[in-house]
Each structure stands twice: as structure tokens, then as C-alpha cells.
Amino acid sequence: MTTAGTILAGLLRASGFSQRELARRAGASHASLVAYAKGRQDPGLSTLQRLADAANCDLAIEVCPRLTPPEMRTLELHRLIAEKLEEDPERVLAMANENLDLMRRTDRGGHSRPYLDTWQMLVDGPRRDLANVMVSTDAAARDLRQASPFSGVLSDEERIGALLRSDGERVAAKSGRSLDEIRQKLLDTHADAPNTTRDSEPVGV
Amino acid sequence: MNRTELEHIVRAACDILGEDTVIVGGSQAALAQFPDDLPRSVLMSREADVAALEDPTEEKALLINSRAYFQKS
Structure with a gap:
């Protein structure tokens, strides 16, 4: 299952930014990003979208049917x-x-x-x-x-x-x-x- | 799939398992019990979900599914 932490890791990888730099560009605190990465806090969809924008990435959410x-x-x-x-x-x-x-x-x-x-x-x-x-x-x-x-x-x-x-x-x-x-x-x-x-x-x- | 085809699959599954009883699940189970007047959607499918009576490790399910089934025309 995709978690906020794996999405965040993907954004950092794609952008080449550090956590601190991504947080600065997205107008978020570094502490929040650490909490998202560790799964201690749920960023919600709008925050993830803001982080993706700051990383020059598009956030694509796909609905996949669960196969039997x-x-x-x-x-x-x-x-x-x-x-x-x-x-x-x-x-x-x-x-x-x-x-x-x-x-x-x-x-x-x-x-x-x-x-x-x-x-x-x-x-x-x-x-x-x-x-x-x-x-x-x-x-x-x-x-x-x-x-x-x-x-x-x-x-x-x-x-x-x-x-x-x-x-x-x-x-x-x-x-x-x-x-x-x-x-x-x-x-x-x-x-x-x-x-x-x-x-x-x-x-x- | 019609009743005859389902019976063929059941026989073939019993052969490969070396057992005389299997469970038919899913929509094709209706074919076993109500061969007439079934909805078209049941008859359209050519897949059947067949399982062994006792299969705690699911190895028998793998064996049944590892076989391609053909029926003499």
C-alpha cells in the first residue's frame, strides 16, 4: 500500500531536494515533513498536492479495482x-x-x-x-x-x-x-x- | 460455460487430485444446482472456480489451476 511516507520519498527523489528544502518551498515546517515521512502524522491530500507542486511533480492518484x-x-x-x-x-x-x-x-x-x-x-x-x-x-x-x-x-x-x-x-x-x-x-x-x-x-x- | 463443460472440468480436477469430490464455487456453482434458466452472465463465463474439499495449504488449488483444460468436442 502506498503511504504518505513513500509519496514523500518519491517527491524528494524526483526533485533532488532535501526534506528541509522541500518543506521551505512548500511553506511547511521541516518537523511536519519528518512526521509525514515517519508516519506519525497524516498530511492529507491537499498538503500532498502542495508538496508535489513544490517538487515540480504531478500527483497522480489511480483507482485500482481489487482483483479476486x-x-x-x-x-x-x-x-x-x-x-x-x-x-x-x-x-x-x-x-x-x-x-x-x-x-x-x-x-x-x-x-x-x-x-x-x-x-x-x-x-x-x-x-x-x-x-x-x-x-x-x-x-x-x-x-x-x-x-x-x-x-x-x-x-x-x-x-x-x-x-x-x-x-x-x-x-x-x-x-x-x-x-x-x-x-x-x-x-x-x-x-x-x-x-x-x-x-x-x-x-x- | 454449460453444465456439460462444468462436469468435464470437475472430472478433470478430480483426476489430477486423485480425489472423487471437489467444491465448485463462484457463479458457476449455480450451473451445478440449477442447470436451466440461468442468467446469461453465468453461461458467458468459461472459467470455473473449483477447489478441493481439504486444502489447508492451498497446494491442491495450485495443482488444479496449473492445468489447462480441454474438452473433447
């Missing part, structure tokens, strides 16, 4: 898929088109059609727009990723890597295992499990 654990997982998987898209667009787009065809054929009743049509438009459009939707946290992108056409793009090992980024630390803390041990256990289980095939309908990422 499944949404975090899907986001991490799509971040990696976006990297794959950058590395090898032909392969990723061909797989997306193939998946979209399969998904459309099996979408009896056309329930997923709005998502599939939007993905098709993105797959056929500028690559930057597609990549942006893959990594966006806005509500429309989160909904869209629930019907992702990128099944099969990631290998088991890559999937596991992305999931360890979203869930790994929590599982490591609860299980007492290291991330490497968890990764190896997952890979071993995958090697032992019967595999699913690419010539079938994708469900999920």
Missing part, C-alpha cells in the same frame, strides 16, 4: 501470454483463431458470443490493443479474460511459473515449502497425469 484470487491468476497467465504474443505473434494468433473457431462451434445457444466476437475483433486488430486487454485490470478486460481464446499457448512449465507469481508466496508460507519445491511437485504431478489434447475444445486459459 482467480482474477489475479488469470491476469498473471495473460501477462505471460502477452509476452508470447510479442515474441511469436504468428503462433499465438493462429492458436487464438483456432480456439475461437472451436469455441464458437461448441457455444450452443451462443451464450459466450459477445466475448468471442470481442476477442475476434481484438485478434484481427492492432496487436497493441490485444496486448492491452490481456493485461488491463478494468472490469471489461477482467470479464473478457473469463472466456480467453489462448488455451494451449503456454506450456505446463510456463503456466506453473505464472501461477506461482500470483499464488506462490501464499502457498509457500502455508505449506512451509520453497517455491522451487512447489514448482517441482507440480511438474512431477503433471508428468504423471494423463494429458489432455489440443484437438478439443478449450475450457479456461
